[in-house]
Amino acid sequence: MSRVAAASFDVAVIGAGAAGMMAAAVAGQRGLRVVLIDHAQRLAEKIRISGGGRCNFTNIGTGPANFLSQNPDFCRSALAAYTPRDFIELVERHGIAWHEKHKGQLFCDDSSAAIIAMLKQECDMGKVAWRMPCKVDDITHDDGRFTLKTSQGVLQAGQLVLATGGMAIPQLGATDYALNIARQFGLKVVEPRPALVPLTFDAQSWQDFAVLSGVALEVKVKALAKAVAATAKGGKRSGKQPEQLFLEDLLFTHRGLSGPAILQISSYWNPGEAIRIDLAPQQDLEQALLQAKQGGRQQLATVLAGLWPKRLAEQWLAHEDFSAADLATRRLADVPDRLLRLLAERIHDWTLVPNGTAGYKKAEVMRGGIDTRGIDQKTMQAKTVPGLYFVGEALDVTGWLGGYNFQWAWASGVACGRALSAG
Ligand SMILES: Cc1cc2nc3c(=O)[nH]c(=O)nc-3n(C[C@H](O)[C@H](O)[C@H](O)COP(=O)(O)OP(=O)(O)OC[C@H]3O[C@@H](n4cnc5c(N)ncnc54)[C@H](O)[C@@H]3O)c2cc1C
CATH class of the missing domain: 2.40.30.10 (Translation factors)
Incomplete structure (x- = not known):
């Protein structure tokens, strides 16, 4: 993956999964200088194993009623601004064949690898810089800029997006990192629990x-x-x-x-x-x-x-x-x-x-997460920390089984990607 010599960016996104790649691609294609950081060896492992290897990438019936949250209306705005139709249009633009299986669930005909390749290509179109595998050791926030000490040197960015997902399947590198960063910046967390689990x-x-x-x-x-x-x-x-x-x-x-x-x-x-x-x-x-x-x-x-x-x-x-x-x-x-x-x-x-x-080892998602009452529903920005954003499963928005969790990842990623700015 290509690297950029400059250590200064408009946006640093931590977590190159579904929501992180979407946010980075959208922001990059709007001309922002974006760096995407992930600690994993392999890209987007959860997308790869999802839907039995065929990625149930959305559900055409997606609506707020398909999600659990202590703040049930929070997801409305992002879901309305980026719908399953929008994602289908992207998938078709990349020539990925798909089919409907059961109750509005859409799957790739061939392999979930096509979705990963599509997102990677969208990031490339936005000239997104990569740091992967890369560990973030420390985050500080001074004078409106975030400084990240990483295993690949120090990075600076005007805005920081946490897209590190939930804790399901720790054996694939899932962590509670976003929850800890939220707490570090004074945000509340709804108790996380394994969900979609035996x-x-x-x-x-x-x-x-x-x-x-x-x-x-x-x-x-x-x-x-x-x-x-x-x-x-x-x-x-x-x-x-x-x-x-x-x-x-x-x-x-x-x-x-x-x-x-x-x-x-x-x-x-x-x-x-x-x-x-x-x-x-x-x-x-x-x-x-x-x-x-x-x-x-x-x-x-x-x-x-x-x-x-x-x-x-x-x-x-x-x-x-x-x-x-x-x-x-x-x-x-x-x-x-x-x-x-x-x-x-x-x-x-x-x-x-x-x-x-059966616990996080067998769960498909984490329920709970960052309390969305502290997050702006249109932009995914923390209300009390300008420039700090959270997207995807790390937020207290948990979808039903059937493609809803990816639709939330895409929609929250796009909402954030559209709201980020230069600086
Ligand atoms: C077995 C399984 C099957 C699933 N199937 C489906 C399905 O078919 N349809 C559906 O809608 N949903 C499915 N899901 C749920 C879906 O995968 C997630 O809800 C979705 O991936 C969440 O997107 P995200 O971007 O928030 O997090 P993720 O896609 O999990 O991405 C998070 C990224 O952050 C990285 N990361 C984590 N911690 C750190 C850290 N400390 N530093 C740096 N990087 C870090 C991870 O390596 C990962 O790349 C499935 C989940 C599992 C476990």
């Missing part, structure tokens, strides 16, 4: 289900905020937190639950709270079982296996709730209606309390 259960309560590892099925899932969870035990409902419901696939694993449905709800789940899963969302199981009972000579297990993955049907009936009633081997005609109703209710309303998440 949920785990304590080994004993999970032993009956661990054998189902690999079983997948469509479910409806919601997170029950503490006060809401209490209603199941006769408590009072606070009604404060809106319930979010997802209809997606669930995957059983050795340690707990994964799959898109669980990743989505994990972003809304807080330690100690329950999740509620409808394991047969497309059918009225009570009616189906009572109907099948009429003249039914089949065993209940056979009937259930016709509606569900066979391994799940067998294991569900063998589980402690029903093993005493010996449901697995009974003919449907011999099972009392009361038990069939109970069975249907448990399947439609499986309420369970995870003991944690």
Whole structure:
């Protein structure tokens, strides 16, 4: 990568990922002298591994409702100023073929490497200077200029953009660097947590289900905020937190639950709270079982296996709730209606309390981050520190699974890139 001899720039961007490259390219193409710094050996590893190697680069349905934040309106302005259509137009300008997969999710036909090459080319068009791999040891701010002591010498810039992302997948070089710099400059941070992450259960309560590892099925899932969870035990409902419901696939694993449905709800789940899963969302199981009972000579297990993955049907009936009633081997005609109703209710309303998440190692994103109440929503500039900007996942703006997080990275990067100035 090319280097520029001068150590003085209009803008220094730390983090050459999705948002950082976008901000640098936009600012560079506006004629600003930009340096882009990253500590990684390889460029944009998260883009490379994203979307199973095909990068789910946006979602055509992106809107503020697809994001979690303590300041939910913050993302509106940037998302409106740079839309999925704008990114599609860029992708097409670079001749990258794409397709829609599921629920508005757009993927590259070939490889996510094309998106990385596109962003690199956009940076080159803006004559962006690179320092990579390069470690920033110290940042100071005097007389309106930022001085960065790095492993490649001292750099000076009139404006500084933090684009170092979130903490998911530390093995790829993810850090909490932006959060620490935010704190250094007196900004607040919303507690960060792993999100879009598998949920785990304590080994004993999970032993009956661990054998189902690999079983997948469509479910409806919601997170029950503490006060809401209490209603199941006769408590009072606070009604404060809106319930979010997802209809997606669930995957059983050795340690707990994964799959898109669980990743989505994990972003809304807080330690100690329950999740509620409808394991047969497309059918009225009570009616189906009572109907099948009429003249039914089949065993209940056979009937259930016709509606569900066979391994799940067998294991569900063998589980402690029903093993005493010996449901697995009974003919449907011999099972009392009361038990069939109970069975249907448990399947439609499986309420369970995870003991944690699989952590940042398995998470796709970080939830929380720099408190956006301290950031200008049109420019991404810190309200109390002129010249200091934050973009991308480091901010407390967390998208759903499905291309929303990249759309936020592009949109916040562009908002910042357009707002930066010479000096
Ligand atoms: C496995 C996986 C799959 C994903 N798939 C998708 C998907 O298909 N669609 C989607 O929308 N989102 C997806 N995401 C989320 C998406 O990758 C991120 O939300 C997005 O990359 C965030 O962009 P960013 O620019 O803020 O941070 P990043 O893209 O993570 O870039 C941050 C950059 O900062 C650098 N950096 C970090 N710390 C320092 C430091 N101290 N000094 C210097 N440089 C530093 C890193 O090396 C990195 O290059 C996925 C995430 C993962 C982990």
